[in-house]
Amino acid sequence: MKIKHKILIVDDEALTRERLGDLFIKRGLDVVFACNGKEALDICTADQTIDIVSMDCNMPVIDGYKATKKIKKIRPNLIIIAVTGNKDIEKRYKKTGFDDYFKKPVTWDGLWALIKDKLSNLWFINASVFFTEAFFIMIDFSEFFRKLNEAILIIPNIWTFD
Numbered sequence: 147m148k149i150k151h152k153i154l155i156v157d158d159e160a161l162t163r164e165r166l167g168d169l170f171i172k173r174g175l176d177v178v179f180a181c182n183g184k185e186a187l188d189i190c191t192a193d194q195t196i197d198i199v200s201m202d203c204n205m206p207v208i209d210g211y212k213a214t215k216k217i218k219k220i221r222p223n224l225i226i227i228a229v230t231g232n233k234d235i236e237k238r239y240k241k242t243g244f245d246d247y248f249k250k251p252v253t254w255d256g257l258w259a260l261i262k263d264k265l266s267n268l269w270f271i272n273a274s275v276f277f278t279e280a281f282f283i284m285i286d287f288s289e290f291f292r293k294l295n296e297a298i299l300i301i302p303n304i305w306t307f308d
């Protein structure tokens with residue numbers, strides 16, 4: 147089960163990337179950066195260990211809306227948060243496929259609260275997958291021991307002297 151989560155920060159402004167990066171590194175996340183939607187799409191395709199994406203909307207090459215639509219087609223369960231100054235994001239984010247949105251200018255505490263909330267849900271999902279798997283492994287084990295026990299029960303018959 148994963149303890150350290152990985153966030154992809156997508157923004158065409160270097161300063162925003164830097165500031166967000168610092169924030170998330172300080173909070174114990176692994177951080178990856180992309181400068182536009184195309185890079186974000188490439189990274190999400192190649193790196194399956196990314197858990198969550200902070201996605202700017204207005205960017206060159208491919209914007210955040212198109213990138214999110216494309217990424218969601220490949221990885222529907224990857225959490226993507228729109229982080230943008232666009233006023234219509236409230237109406238657009240669901241249709242685009244974003245899981246949530248956060249309006250710029252970014253207040254660090256507010257954004258972190260949102261990201262942390264999404265990650266704790268993710269942790270819960272991971273934990274339930276982990277325990278379900280562990281449960282089935284236990285069932286396999288008990289079956290193994292049952293068979294082993296059967297086999298052992300046969301052995302004493304060899305040693306009886308009647």
Ligand SMILES: [Mg+2]
Pocket residue numbers: 157158159202203204205
């Ligand atoms: Mg931008």
